[in-house]
Amino acid sequence: MAVNEMVSLSRDCKVSIIPSGETMILATGTEVWITQALGGSYTVMTGTGHMVRIDNRDADAIGKEVTPPPGSTKGAAGGSLEKMVWEQLKTCYDPEIPVNIVDLGLVYHCGVTPLAEGGNQVDVRFTLTAPGCGMGGVLKRDIEGKVARIPDVTQCNIEVVLDPPWNQGLMSMAAQLQLGLM
Structure with missing residues (x-):
């Protein structure tokens, strides 16, 4: 994933404001810059200066694939x-x-x-x-x-x-x- 990749939201998206944790909705068409893509979530910066977290379940709003977390399959074998x-x-x-x-x-x-x-x-x-x-x-x-x-x-x-x-x-x-x- 490219850091500082600019994308436009394809739909309204609920996000968590960093560091307050408050939620807000970013509207369709809002341009954001992806600054971190780790663990299935995305940290993005808005044009108004808000740093926000987009959950994996909303990855499609920024053109990314919603993926299951690693090792998330019930019944998977291996290790303690x-x-x-x-x-x-x-x-x-x-x-x-x-x-x-x-x-x-x-x-x-x-x-x-x-x-x-x-x-x-x-x-x-x-x-x-x-x-x-x-x-x-x-x-x-x-x-x-x-x-x-x-x-x-x-x-x-x-x-x-x-x-x-x-x-x-x-x-x-x-x-x-x-x-x-x-």
Whole structure:
């Protein structure tokens, strides 16, 4: 995907404003510049200066294919369930930073608990790069949607936590290198 590719919306599209998380509708014909295309969502800049996130389900509005998230097929084989959850978490991206939430150090806890009635419950606690960031709900829905598609996951508890506060020291070395912090 070309970064800074300019496209016109082919239909009205609901978007999340970054970093507030508020939603708005961009009208058919609005020109936007794609600045990030990772994990099935798109970060775009409008001509009025709004940075917004377009979900995968609305990719067609910018001329892109709506694609299923990686590893989203129920009944798929392979690996431990916890490993599969971590792999899905690595497909979730901060809309302003081209690094997944795992490598950013935003995931504080990931646990899998077998349920007596069958299936498994997945608990994920994650934080935000800034306490006032309004994207928590957007990221939470992204995580819930991707984790819920994993075989044998029947319940998801995804929680945004702000304590302890995130800091750059929580980032993986690869993320720090990618962002030029090392």
